[in-house]
Amino acid sequence: MNKDLIQSAAERGILPADAVQQDITRPWPIVLMTGLGAWLAAIPFIAVIFMIGGDVLTWGPMSYLMGGLFLASALFILRGNGRSEFVEQLALPALLVGGVLLGMGLYRDTPPLIAGALLTLLSLGVAWRITQNWLRVLLGTVACATFIAMVANNTQFDEMQLWGGIHCALLAWLVATTLSDKQPVSAANAGNLIALESAAGGWIVLVLFALAAMSGKTFMLGAQLNHTGSRGLASTLVGAPLPQAVSLLMAIAGAAWLAHSWTILRTPRLLLAAALLAVLSWLIPMLGGALLVLAVCVASSRWIPAATAAVAAAWIFGSFYYQLNIPLSSKAAIMTCMGAAFGLIAWLNWRRQIRRDAVPVHAPRWQQAGIAVSLAATLIVANGAIWQKENLIANGRPVFMELAPADPRSLIQGDYMALRFHTPVLDKAELSAARRIKVVAKIDARSVAIMQAIDTGKPLEPDEILIELLHTGGGLRPATDAWHFKEGEAERWAKARFGEFRIDDKGRALLVGLRGANLEKL
Numbered sequence: 244m245n246k247d248l249i250q251s252a253a254e255r256g257i258l259p260a261d262a263v264q265q266d267i268t269r270p271w272p273i274v275l276m277t278g279l280g281a282w283l284a285a286i287p288f289i290a291v292i293f294m295i296g297g298d299v300l301t302w303g304p305m306s307y308l309m310g311g312l313f314l315a316s317a318l319f320i321l322r323g324n325g326r327s328e329f330v331e332q333l334a335l336p337a338l339l340v341g342g343v344l345l346g347m348g349l350y351r352d353t354p355p356l357i358a359g360a361l362l363t364l365l366s367l368g369v370a371w372r373i374t375q376n377w378l379r380v381l382l383g384t385v386a387c388a389t390f391i392a393m394v395a396n397n398t399q400f401d402e403m404q405l406w407g408g409i410h411c412a413l414l415a416w417l418v419a420t421t422l423s424d425k426q427p428v429s430a431a432n433a434g435n436l437i438a439l440e441s442a443a444g445g446w447i448v449l450v451l452f453a454l455a456a457m458s459g460k461t462f463m464l465g466a467q468l469n470h471t472g473s474r475g476l477a478s479t480l481v482g483a484p485l486p487q488a489v490s491l492l493m494a495i496a497g498a499a500w501l502a503h504s505w506t507i508l509r510t511p512r513l514l515l516a517a518a519l520l521a522v523l524s525w526l527i528p529m530l531g532g533a534l535l536v537l538a539v540c541v542a543s544s545r546w547i548p549a550a551t552a553a554v555a556a557a558w559i560f561g562s563f564y565y566q567l568n569i570p571l572s573s574k575a576a577i578m579t580c581m582g583a584a585f586g587l588i589a590w591l592n593w594r595r596q597i598r599r600d601a602v603p604v605h606a607p608r609w610q611q612a613g614i615a616v617s618l619a620a621t622l623i624v625a626n627g628a629i630w631q632k633e634n635l636i637a638n639g640r641p642v643f644m645e646l647a648p649a650d651p652r653s654l655i656q657g658d659y660m661a662l663r664f665h666t667p668v669l670d671k672a673e674l675s676a677a678r679r680i681k682v683v684a685k686i687d688a689r690s691v692a693i694m695q696a697i698d699t700g701k702p703l704e705p706d707e708i709l710i711e712l713l714h715t716g717g718g719l720r721p722a723t724d725a726w727h728f729k730e731g732e733a734e735r736w737a738k739a740r741f742g743e744f745r746i747d748d749k750g751r752a753l754l755v756g757l758r759g760a761n762l763e764k765l
Contacts, residue, residue, distance in 0.1 A: 359393025
């Protein structure tokens with residue numbers, strides 16, 4: 244954006260034709276070492292101030308005085324020309340401490356609404372006064388956080404209020420961006436536009452992060468995350484009329500924005516694509532906001548925020564898999580129909596391109612070979628994994644592992660049940676070396692595995708086997724921590740007390756079923 248402003252100013256005669264942005268980049272090792280030295284010098288100094296001030300800083304009016312003093316010092320350093328890198332880095336902890344002290348005082352002495360508004364204005368004001376664009380981005384993020392807290396203004400955590408705060412922040416960014424784009428570039432306002440653009444970039448990044456975080460875990464990555472809170476805050480908003488309507492309107496607004504900016508998009512095929520995305524936005528309340536940001540950023544050539552919005556939209560779209568208000572079979576049908584529709588749109592667009600060019604399009608041989616190799620590799624890998632699992636089911640040793648006691652009502656979530664297993668209590672120091680460990684388990688007469696200890700390489704007894712366990716944040720688990728089943732069968736599987744596994748000679752385990760308290764089939 245800065246380069247665009249300079250180029251536009253040069254074209255209008257405001258700046259010389261050969262004007263270029265000055266490269267003030269410093270070698271990163273020097274920046275790193277000077278920054279480290281500055282922080283090491285500043286932290287003890289700040290600690291001493293807090294030790295001397297004590298409760299006076301925390302509860303008294305000194306929080307305003309010292310906060311303003313630190314903030315003014317930071318601004319003086321950051322606005323100075325020719326400051327050394329070491330001195331400039333000293334301003335960062337001073338800026339942080341000043342903001343924290345002022346925030347403590349404001350939230351202590353004023354209502355949250357006023358405190359949030361003042362801190363938002365303060366963050367934006369500091370971003371406007373300094374010249375470091377990267378710091379403006381961070382201050383824009385801080386301003387967005389205080390703005391959302393101000394709008395949400397909840398003494399007790401409420402998802403609907405948080406949703407409202409996030410979308411108000413999105414609309415505030417949209418208004419600021421629109422007004423900025425309509426401003427003519429001149430020597431008088433070029434600096435202000437650059438400051439606004441940098442702060443707005445940090446602002447919208449936090450909005451997109453908040454939208455993705457509220458949507459919960461996403462498809463294919465969900466297995467790597469803990470199940471606690473996995474459905475996301477938006478799970479309580481799914482099916483709520485207002486979030487769905489706002490998401491739908493934002494998706495439509497994004498499509499209209501792109502169609503207004505790029506006339507080439509005004510075709511029936513792309514209108515159909517926009518309609519499909521609008522339907523998805525109705526089903527996924529967080530998606531419409533991300534699509535609107537993506538459309539606005541693409542139309543205005545803000546490519547970094549556009550890429551961030553695309554990643555956020557993909558994450559939010561993947562969260563649809565974990566929405567429990569729609570049966571899994573219905574979600575599969577929706578995704579299949581959507582995929583087929585988008586595939587048809589892409590094929591029609593490709594056919595029109597060929598007819599327009601009137602020249603047959605043939606991919607180079609190296610591309611054709613690459614496609615063939617990729618297809619073959621995909622089939623080999625996928626079918627190889629299937630063959631390994633089938634072989635383990637057919638030839639693996641049947642072993643049962645006892646499930647940890649838990650209340651099934653809190654574990655059964657729609658179409659799967661979270662599982663925990665009885666595993667040995669091991670020293671965490673031993674577990675930190677690797678994510679996968681092998682333990683020795685004794686097999687009793689019923690083929691129930693009883694964990695003994697970590698494998699040390701000693702020969703196994705006839706009634707012992709190796710079992711490979713995964714070390715995760717939630718503890719140790721074999722192979723998987725979930726059992727998927729048809730919807731409506733929760734009562735059947737709530738009686739499970741053992742997991743049925745097939746284990747090979749290397750300790751790799753595969754969950755094939757659940758058993759009751761007496762190892763009976765459920």
